[in-house]
Amino acid sequence: MKKMPKYRFQYLGYDITKLKLIGEGHEGKVYMLPEDKVLKVFHNPDSCKRQLEVLLAAKNSRFFPTVFDFDSYSIVMSFVYGSRLSFYLKQHNINKSLSIELVKLVEEFKKLGFAKLDARLGHIFLQPDDTIKVIDPRGTYDKITPYPRSMLKGLQKHGDLRAFFDYIKRDYPEYYNSWRKMMSKNS
Ligand SMILES: Nc1ncnc2c1ncn2[C@@H]1O[C@H](COP(=O)(O)OP(=O)(O)O)[C@@H](O)[C@H]1O
Ligand SMILES: [Mg+2]
Structure with missing residues (x-):
């Protein structure tokens, strides 16, 4: 597929030179928009398409941002408030409610038919x-x-991890057993 010229600065009607950059990763840049929305601009249309596919498949899920608009390079989605777990857990210990949320997230991935039942803490927001x-x-x-x-x-x-397992043990004995086994095998 043909690459867009480097000087492109209009995406979905927004001029990115006038927006506040709030995040950047390997695949793109994320800008703040009014009304609790963000604009994510991808470097590559294939990664945009793949992410869009997932977000649209998960559009009725409470665990994902809502998509409002998109084109081949960019997505407008809801702003996710809160603190990423990779940061939050530096200052707080995990608790029962968060542990159960994490299990429910994995169950949601399963329900959505994902192959990858995983997400890293840096991408999970409390x-x-x-x-x-x-x-x-x-x-x-x-x-x-x-x-x-x-x-x-x-x-x-x-x-x-130990506290997490303790918190889920009673409500989710199957995950408790199988995940503990996997973690002791692969650590
Ligand atoms: N919907 C969102 N709400 C709030 N912040 C976001 C959102 N999407 C991305 N960000 C911020 O922008 C950063 C980079 O976005 P990300 O989607 O991880 O890009 P990449 O695909 O390049 O890794 C994130 O780490 C986060 O800080
Ligand atoms: Mg990222």
């Missing part, structure tokens, strides 16, 4: 109302990841 949302879903349909390996690794790194 919102002011104690629910979570994920941004930047990637590799969703590519590689079979049957348990949330990077999520659990992240919890381990923050010293919260």
Whole structure:
């Protein structure tokens, strides 16, 4: 596919030189818009298409931002409030409500038919109302990841894995058993 010229600055009617840049990753840049929305501009239309596919498949899910508009290089979606878990867990210990939210997130991935049942803590946001949302879903349909390996690794790194397992043990004994087994095998 043909690449857009480097000097493009209009996306979906927005002039990105006039917007506040709020984030940047490998695949693109994210700008703040009015009304609790953001504009994500991708470097590459293929990654835009792939992300869009996931966000649209998850459009009825409370765990994902809402898509309002898109073209081949960019997506307007809802702004996700709150603190990314990779940051939050530096200052707080995990609690029961967050642990259960994380399991529900993985169950949602399963329900949506994703191959990858995983997200990293840097892409999971704890919102002011104690629910979570994920941004930047990637590799969703590519590689079979049957348990949330990077999520659990992240919890381990923050010293919260044992507490997480304790919190989910009663409500989700099956995940408790299988994920603990996977983590002891692959650590
Ligand atoms: N919907 C959103 N709401 C709030 N912040 C966002 C949103 N999407 C992205 N961001 C911010 O922009 C950063 C980069 O976005 P991300 O989607 O991870 O880009 P990349 O695909 O390039 O990794 C994120 O780490 C986050 O800080
Ligand atoms: Mg990212």
